[in-house]
Amino acid sequence: MPTKLLTWSWxxxxxxxxxxxxxxxxxxxSYEEKGRLNTDSHVGKxxxxxxxxxxxxxxxxxxxxGELGDGNGENAPWLDPKPRDFTLGIFKCRSTPTGTLPTxxxxxxxxxxxxxxxxxxxxxxxxxxxxxxxxxxxxxxSPRFQKEKPGAPIEIPAExxxxxxxxxxxxxxxxxxxxxxxxxxxxxxxxxxxxxxxDDLNRPILPxxxxxxxxxxxxxxxxxxxxIFMTGLDGTPMPSFSDNIKPDEAWDLVFYLRTLQPHNTFxxxxxxxxxxxxxxxxxxxxxxx
Amino acid sequence: MKSQYGRKLASxxxxxxxxxxxxxxLSQKVNAAGGGSITGTVKLSGTAPHMKGIDMxxxxxxxxxxxxxxxxxxxxxxxxxxxxxxxxxxxSQGLTGNEAASTQEPTFDQKGCMYTPHVLALxxxxxxxxxxxxxxxxxxHPLPSPTAGNIGWNKxxxxxxxxxxxxxxxxxxAIPVKCNIHPWMHGWFVVVKGPYATTDNKGSxxxxxxxxxxxxxxxxxxxxxxxxxxxxxxAGSAAKADFTFKGK
Numbered sequence: 001m002p003t004k005l006l007t008w009s010w011x012x013x014x015x016x017x018x019x020x021x022x023x024x025x026x027x028x029x030s031y032e033e034k035g036r037l038n039t040d041s042h043v044g045k046x047x048x049x050x051x052x053x054x055x056x057x058x059x060x061x062x063x064x065x066g067e068l069g070d071g072n073g074e075n076a077p078w079l080d081p082k083p084r085d086f087t088l089g090i091f092k093c094r095s096t097p098t099g100t101l102p103t104x105x106x107x108x109x110x111x112x113x114x115x116x117x118x119x120x121x122x123x124x125x126x127x128x129x130x131x132x133x134x135x136x137x138x139x140x141x142s143p144r145f146q147k148e149k150p151g152a153p154i155e156i157p158a159e160x161x162x163x164x165x166x167x168x169x170x171x172x173x174x175x176x177x178x179x180x181x182x183x184x185x186x187x188x189x190x191x192x193x194x195x196x197x198x199d200d201l202n203r204p205i206l207p208x209x210x211x212x213x214x215x216x217x218x219x220x221x222x223x224x225x226x227x228i229f230m231t232g233l234d235g236t237p238m239p240s241f242s243d244n245i246k247p248d249e250a251w252d253l254v255f256y257l258r259t260l261q262p263h264n265t266f267x268x269x270x271x272x273x274x275x276x277x278x279x280x281x282x283x284x285x286x287x288x289x
Numbered sequence: 290m291k292s293q294y295g296r297k298l299a300s301x302x303x304x305x306x307x308x309x310x311x312x313x314x315l316s317q318k319v320n321a322a323g324g325g326s327i328t329g330t331v332k333l334s335g336t337a338p339h340m341k342g343i344d345m346x347x348x349x350x351x352x353x354x355x356x357x358x359x360x361x362x363x364x365x366x367x368x369x370x371x372x373x374x375x376x377x378x379x380x381s382q383g384l385t386g387n388e389a390a391s392t393q394e395p396t397f398d399q400k401g402c403m404y405t406p407h408v409l410a411l412x413x414x415x416x417x418x419x420x421x422x423x424x425x426x427x428x429x430h431p432l433p434s435p436t437a438g439n440i441g442w443n444k445x446x447x448x449x450x451x452x453x454x455x456x457x458x459x460x461x462x463a464i465p466v467k468c469n470i471h472p473w474m475h476g477w478f479v480v481v482k483g484p485y486a487t488t489d490n491k492g493s494x495x496x497x498x499x500x501x502x503x504x505x506x507x508x509x510x511x512x513x514x515x516x517x518x519x520x521x522x523x524a525g526s527a528a529k530a531d532f533t534f535k536g537k
Contacts, residue, residue, distance in 0.1 A: 099442030178426035237469030
């Protein structure tokens, strides 16, 4: 009996040592992360402080985004798309060029807007100050925000008047840069490459379907649509088109994309024009222009 | 009179010494630029792994480019005499910092919906161009590791798009690059410090402009891993280092 007890205590000791090693490993990471607790954020006239958001994060965000902000919260295994890994500092919804950090305003907008067709709800129930504090908290997880400045937001010229010429020109841009490769000629997310798309972590991902009445993940306004294809959605297959679409052409494309969406108050004009013009979907087999 | 001469000498001597030391350093730099090299061949022993054919039928532009000879994966390319192509050789230990920076601006081309070359080696901060001649839209999507300090991006290149000119800030072996539109398109940027070389279709390589010294050379192959060898380069001459990777 005493020998058995001895073996047991020995085993328990080894286990405890292993456990200690494992937790201290985790503590190193959280220690590094705690060193960035003085991160702040600026949105409009509000200044956010990371340490003020700790309680809100623990209550509202930690279940999915996890203690360390790596997207490994306890709900994560059941979610698709997966929660964002904040430690990478890579974000979909930005006003800044591909490969650069988003502005504080961009992160603030994402929190308040939520991400349609994902488990990220609209957090406009939190006060503005709480959301600005959470922006600082989100930033403190990634060392990128210590080393780099956000990119310069792309310039969006004033929105011109919608005309039949512009809608037609927009369709030419759609054909030329081949949006249909993924989004399909009718915007139904059924282009030839749609079924094989994967995100940066090699997980399957779907292109946006313009026809099912869902909201684009990074905003619904004309300016938001403009921004989406000019900056690209980092972490996803959606690239930046800013090298190949001029600002004026970009507005044409926004107007054409509106014709693909189901009838609504915001796209009545574009849809009427498309009907008058008798616009047919682009021909995917036409030779490249 | 004598003391004056002495003072003059005292002021001229350090200058002379400086010029002398400078000349020695300069001559070393010249040696480095025109200096020695490391050369050899990389071979594969055993059976070469089967490279799957690529079905490009989803994009007629791509499949048309390979009508006469079907495209194959390029993870392990074995050429003449079992030579391994696309192996990158670089100096992993022993660099002095006197090595001349690579000034060429290589091109990473998208041709027939494949990357040419499949593996592009680069010096840190060396500029390169991403070009396309294809009549189909590509997106160029390098995916550096989050810990190496390089930042990924994702840009589209429709037919007729101008080249993208860029560089990598940090050493990283290696950065995968893919095209989401054509999921078979996969290539590598191998970013190293100092001189490097990539094997040709016979598996041979020569790392030029290596100053005299002792080095560790690393051979990197995307599927088969890395191997190292120690070499000593004498001024103005070629040191030899051959590698053999085992087929899996």
